[in-house]
Amino acid sequence: MNFNTISVIGLGYIGLPTAAVIASRRKQVIGVDINQHAVDTINRGEIHIVEPELDIVVRAAVKEGYLRATTTPEPADAFLIAVPTPFKAENGNEHVPDLTYIQAASKTIAPVLKRGDLVILESTSPVGATEQMAAWLAEARPDLTFPQTHGEESDIRVAHCPERVLPGHVVRELVENDRVIGGMTARCSQAATSLYRIFVEGECITTTARTAEMAKLTENSFRDVNIAFANELSIICDKLDINVWELIRLANRHPRVNILQPGPGVGGHCIAVDPWFIVSETPEEARLIRTAREVNDSKPHWVIDKVNEAVGKFLSANPDKTAKDVTIACFGLAFKPDIDDLRESPALKIAEAIVVTHPGSFLVVEPNIKGLPEGKLADARLVDHITALETADVVVLLVDHKTFKSIPAGQLKEDYLIDSRGVWTS
Numbered sequence: 559m560n561f562n563t564i565s566v567i568g569l570g571y572i573g574l575p576t577a578a579v580i581a582s583r584r585k586q587v588i589g590v591d592i593n594q595h596a597v598d599t600i601n602r603g604e605i606h607i608v609e610p611e612l613d614i615v616v617r618a619a620v621k622e623g624y625l626r627a628t629t630t631p632e633p634a635d636a637f638l639i640a641v642p643t644p645f646k647a648e649n650g651n652e653h654v655p656d657l658t659y660i661q662a663a664s665k666t667i668a669p670v671l672k673r674g675d676l677v678i679l680e681s682t683s684p685v686g687a688t689e690q691m692a693a694w695l696a697e698a699r700p701d702l703t704f705p706q707t708h709g710e711e712s713d714i715r716v717a718h719c720p721e722r723v724l725p726g727h728v729v730r731e732l733v734e735n736d737r738v739i740g741g742m743t744a745r746c747s748q749a750a751t752s753l754y755r756i757f758v759e760g761e762c763i764t765t766t767a768r769t770a771e772m773a774k775l776t777e778n779s780f781r782d783v784n785i786a787f788a789n790e791l792s793i794i795c796d797k798l799d800i801n802v803w804e805l806i807r808l809a810n811r812h813p814r815v816n817i818l819q820p821g822p823g824v825g826g827h828c829i830a831v832d833p834w835f836i837v838s839e840t841p842e843e844a845r846l847i848r849t850a851r852e853v854n855d856s857k858p859h860w861v862i863d864k865v866n867e868a869v870g871k872f873l874s875a876n877p878d879k880t881a882k883d884v885t886i887a888c889f890g891l892a893f894k895p896d897i898d899d900l901r902e903s904p905a906l907k908i909a910e911a912i913v914v915t916h917p918g919s920f921l922v923v924e925p926n927i928k929g930l931p932e933g934k935l936a937d938a939r940l941v942d943h944i945t946a947l948e949t950a951d952v953v954v955l956l957v958d959h960k961t962f963k964s965i966p967a968g969q970l971k972e973d974y975l976i977d978s979r980g981v982w983t984s
């Protein structure tokens with residue numbers, strides 16, 4: 559199949575890098591987004607999100623005329639949908655997948671679809687979402703045929719190809735990672751494979767749309783369950799007075815054991831969300847997956863309790879002082895090391911919870927940002943690690959940024975240190 563023009567719907571953390579990488583292979587790419595600011599920024603050859611190396615690829619693609627952004631969809635040979643799939647509360651269930659953005663994207667592209675086009679859903683989706691998307695498209699275009707009714711003879715081909723790239727390494731992983739390609743029919747899979755072959759150097763493995771949907775949810779649930787195991791171990795070890803980091807190192811010497819690292823909780827927009835899509839569809843069966851989510855979601859509260867305990871200890875050792883005299887310093891706000899992304903960050907959640915209850919000074923060290931986010935942290939001070947270590951009475955390490963790892967552990971008073979990442983206490 560020949561793809562002269564490819565349209566990417568949704569120019570966020572996945573859509574924009576994908577559009578730019580395809581454009582770098584000298585294909586005409588039309589990026590579509592409802593956000594006028596994002597569209598204008600991209601058309602200037604700039605980016606509105608933070609991702610290493612992306613600026614260079616976008617600048618070159620726009621300058622050479624291969625990438626263009628717009629708010630109005632245009633005809634193309636293939637459409638890649640990369641819009642958010644958050645969850646919503648519905649009928650007492652807190653975590654129901656919200657397909658509103660996929661529905662809106664389907665409505666947007668339906669008028670420009672023509673016979674022979676390929677539509678790929680890349681957004682992480684609950685099982686059945688691709689079939690639902692095809693149904694929305696068919697409803698909007700009764701003059702065209704779709705795989706759910708016409709199988710291999712359909713006018714439009716539809717597939718699910720979940721993105722699997724790691725934030726911070728997106729540009730490299732987009733090219734190197736293997737792709738799971740789930741067509742609604744075998745010909746849909748073939749068409750999607752020829753599209754990904756334009757820029758993917760990894761293997762393209764074909765399956766059904768439902769299996770591809772479940773594969774993506776499984777990958778992130780696997781990681782979530784494994785992180786929950788590490789987080790639960792850290793709480794057990796704290797109770798039993800065992801150093802969890804040493805324990806994990808020792809257990810991992812076993813040839814068939816590979817435990818992940820505990821932390822202050824699981825953040826980001828994927829691992830903390832996707833497992834709920836499985837739980838929501840099979841609530842009776844997904845017991846372990848649900849419990850893992852609960853364990854990881856409760857970890858920030860455990861860290862907050864530990865901070866309060868440390869403040870209590872400090873006050874018992876310094877009876878002339880009150881909580882107002884205690885300075886707390888939080889090291890790290892990002893959702894994982896060496897990035898500036900604070901969205902869905904357990905570290906940010908912990909810092910905000912402490913700052914609203916603590917009557918004394920509150921310092922934040924976050925080398926990857928230039929200013930504190932607006933809101934609850936308005937009264938906190940962003941300082942460098944030297945100032946924080948000199949002035950803080952209680953230190954809370956929340957993110958294992960490189961800069962923090964280079965601080966010698968000897969400088970810290972262990973009684974008043976909560977090291978949720980094992981940077982100074984491992």
Ligand code: SAJ
Pocket residue numbers: 682721722723724725777778781785818819820821822823824825826827828829893894895
């Ligand atoms: N975390 C721990 N301990 C660990 C590993 C991670 O506490 O041992 C925490 C991190 O600090 C962070 C969270 O988990 O708060 C998630 O970070 P991550 O690096 O594990 O994953 P993400 O969310 O950045 O990206 C994941 C990746 N999925 C897997 O590794 C299975 C990525 O490949 C997916 O493309 C991405 O989700 C996505 O978009 O779904």
